[in-house]
Amino acid sequence: MNNKVAVIRKEHFNAAHRLFNSNWDDATNEKVFGKCSWPNYHGHNYELEVKVTGIPNPTTGCVINLKVLSELVKKEIHSRFDHKNLNLDTDEFKDLIPTAENIILVIYNLLRPHIQENMDLHLRLYETSKNFVEYPVV
Numbered sequence: 595m596n597n598k599v600a601v602i603r604k605e606h607f608n609a610a611h612r613l614f615n616s617n618w619d620d621a622t623n624e625k626v627f628g629k630c631s632w633p634n635y636h637g638h639n640y641e642l643e644v645k646v647t648g649i650p651n652p653t654t655g656c657v658i659n660l661k662v663l664s665e666l667v668k669k670e671i672h673s674r675f676d677h678k679n680l681n682l683d684t685d686e687f688k689d690l691i692p693t694a695e696n697i698i699l700v701i702y703n704l705l706r707p708h709i710q711e712n713m714d715l716h717l718r719l720y721e722t723s724k725n726f727v728e729y730p731v732v
Contacts, residue, residue: 601657601660602643674686702717
């Protein structure tokens with residue numbers, strides 16, 4: 595069987611952040627980022643969809659063990675970001691503005707090395723129920 599199947603695991607984490615470019619003054623940051631630039635930070639209940647696409651293993655019938663995928667997300671994402679201030683508590687965002695776009699790129703780079711090369715990885719990150727990002731773009 596050479597039919598590819600997509601397996602999707604939904605996970606979540608909660609984190610605070612501030613959208614702020616340290617090279618700009620407060621007025622410029624507020625003009626660009628609005629209230630998301632205010633100095634007291636704000637938080638989101640992020641929803642993360644991790645999609646792995648591949649050919650099911652003929653022995654197990656699975657593309658990837660969903661328990662293993664969940665444990666990977668917990669190890670690589672939850673342990674770093676859940677209930678953290680992304681600006682202050684994480685190495686990944688010390689010098690990188692934690693926009694949804696940057697967060698999904700960081701998450702992708704953390705997960706990709708742990709997914710077999712012959713499988714595709716696609717992420718969708720919901721910052722709110724109305725705002726989300728995807729990577730990679732197909």
